[in-house]
Amino acid sequence: MSKFESCCIIDDDEFFAFNSKKLMKEMDFCENVLWYSDGQEAIDSIVGLLIENIKIPEIILLDLNMPKKDGWAFLEEFNKIPENQRSGVKIFIVSSFISPENMAKAKSFTMVEQYMVKPLTQESLEQIKETTKGS
Structure with missing residues (x-):
């Protein structure tokens, strides 16, 4: 699959964001990576x-x-944005915590594709590519 045009990391952990961006670049995962340190930004x-x-x-x-x-x-x-403006977006929750409650809550949001556990690895980026193929 060809690489993504743009990706976004929303995480207050600068170390995680830096390493994720570096890994994405090494794997030629996407053209652009945006990073925000909180949900409001x-x-x-x-x-x-x-x-x-x-x-x-x-x-x-x-x-x-x-x-x-x-x-x-x-x-x-994000859910308040009209469906036609966000329909092509896939959200992957990337958390340090394995929480059955959080995993169940994440499934209640239709735009959430998957719940992943940090750190981001080559395998997890490959999994994102596989999950979004043909979408």
């Missing part, structure tokens, strides 16, 4: 892109535990 930017009629990222890697607006609040806000 991310939703504001995504809405701004839509207002400017700029395509939003196809892949979003979302952490759940962040200051200001956490991953759950981001999902609630």
